[in-house]
Amino acid sequence: MMKIDILSIFPEMFDGVLGHSILKKAADKQAVNYQIVNFREYADNRHQTVDDYPYGGGAGMVLKPQPIFDAVEDLMQKAVSKKPRVILMCPQGERYSQRKAEELSKEDHLIFICGHYEGYDERIREHLITEEISIGDYVLTGGELGAMVVIDSVVRLLPGVLGSEESHIQDSFSTGLLEHPHYTRPADFRGMKVPDVLLSGNHRLIEEWRVKESLRRTHTRRPDLFEDIDLPDEHQKWLSEIKKQDE
Known part of the structure; x- marks a missing residue:
């Protein structure tokens, strides 16, 4: 079972997210255990203050080291597995990716620190x-929303959480490419028809169509992704054909 500890001064923000859908099902299946810690409770002052003015002046308040150090160290002492990974949610951190989600999903214990203020x-x-993680090049009011995004993307990768083990393998970015289009019933909706190949029952042709559409969508929307992908020769050929069609 994966252990996820979340440090936040607004722990109630996580109630709705962790208590519904896949994240709740994962906990019910004992694939993950969540603990939300209000690090204000670790403050060593009577008013439980966790922030202070920055040295040197400037706008805003800065989170003090003492409450966060004490909270993390307490969690580490109680940990039953190897040393947890302690993740700081911060816009200056490494930009989050599916590859990072897959890496974190292999860990036994994650601790997320969600900051506020300056x-x-x-x-x-x-x-x-x-490590530090950022979910994008923008600034949020606090780290809670970012932590929710990371936790959701990690937990859904844990064994037995999704209904089909193939679901996350075919997700966008899991293969390095954007995912192919999806269709469901009816086959003809207001004159908008499902591609004939998907109704053919020919699994080889369907798989070929899906790969080609994945290549096409990635070429159209995120061509930068090809820089980090080593495509098989056949896929390279299909991509060349797609590029010629767009010229």
Whole structure:
């Protein structure tokens, strides 16, 4: 079972997300255990203050190191597996990807730190965490929403969580490409018809169509993804044909 600890001063934000859909089913199946920790409870002052003014002046408040250090160290002492990965949600971090989700899904224990205010005391970055993650080049009010995104993408990859083990394998980015189009009943909706090949029952032709459409969609929408993909010769040929058709 994967253990996920979430440090936040707004723990109630996670109730709806973790209590529904795939994330709830994963917990019900005992594939994952969530614990939300309000690190304000670790503050060593009477008012449970977790932020302070930045040295040198400037706008905003900065999260103090003491409550977060104490909270993480307490969780580590209680950990039953190897040293957890401690993830700081931060717009300065590594841009999140499906590859990172697959990497994290193989871990036994993840600790997420969700910050607020202007930022974190730098000593948290330098001496406590294992990595920083950003879900995009923009700034959110806090790290909670980013942590929810990462947790969702990781948990759905855990064994037995999805109804079909092939579901996540065919997802966009799992193969390096964008996923092919999908269709369902009716075959003719207001004159808009499902491609004939999908109704043919010929699985080889259907798979070929799906690969070609995946290549086409990636070429049209995210051609940059091809820079990190080593396509088989046959797929390279199909991609060349797609590019010629677009010229």
